[in-house]
Amino acid sequence: MMSESLRVGVIGVGHLGRHHARIYSTLASVNLVGISDTNVLRGQEIADEFDVVFYPDPEVLLALVDAVSVAVPTSVHFPVVRSCLNQGCHVLVEKPITSDEEEGDTLVQLAKDKGKILQVGHVERFNPILDKVRPFIHEPGFIECHRLSPFQPRGTDVDVVRDLMIHDLDLILSLGLGPTKHIEARGMPVFTEHPDIANVRILFEAGCLVNLTSSRISTGRLRKIRIYQRDCYISVDLGAKDAVINTCQASETTAGEVQSQKVSASEDDALTRELECFIESICGTGTNQGVSGEEGVQALRMASHIVSLINQAV
16 A cells, blocks of 8 residues: 555646546645646646646656556557556556557556556446446346437547447446347448447347447437336436436236336546546555456447447448
8 A cells, every 4th residue: 555645647638638637636645746738738727727747748747657647539549558558657548448459458468567557437437326226237138328419529539439339338348248149330420520420239148138329419418328127127317317216016906016216326526436446446445446448448349349330331
């Protein structure tokens, strides 16, 4: 266990990277040493905001820290994370782990060789409402996932599957449904060169059917998962952090009576919980080990397969 504050840095301080820096600056167990960004004006602005040093050269920053958050565009995740690991830093990289799974596998092996922690920022895994509903999930037969958001230029260097749907793919894989049997996918580009809307159907060998829809060209926001299983239907609103557990109780006189139980979670910020978990994993003080590099590659592998199916159907 480490007794002193962990020295951390942030590489890439766009919209999400700024929040990494903001949260690190508030954690008692962390010393935010500095930030780095290719945009000098943005980098200096964020460094001034949190009273830390701006390092135009990330290699200089890496020599001064124990751990780093990487929130650069997906297209450069691989070289940046590889440099961080080679410098001996623990890394939390925003999702997806890399642009393709071979690069992801390389980073996972490098982290093992260096004896460093590599985690992936699948932040939805840290949504507090999931802690409340997971005990109710048993052998689901049908799952629906809807993740819709308005269009914004940020994140459009990849398709909607690796930008948005990958959150739900990671959640589905974390349920332990087993190997997949068949996947169907359709999607199309609308405002970018990549698919901006997609629908996917995944049949698992154990029998569960998952239907996912993701769009980054909608007029509003929606983040919901509906889980159907024997005698129970669970509706989860990830945005509102609440859920309804519907169960059917049979009686002597009726075939069954539906009872609904509303469950609400705390307002804890998912990103804060994720970064705290990252720090605790490094220091050996936590029980939640976060989303590992291997899990990040698993989600990316499924996302990449889905994108290939979409491209084949065009």
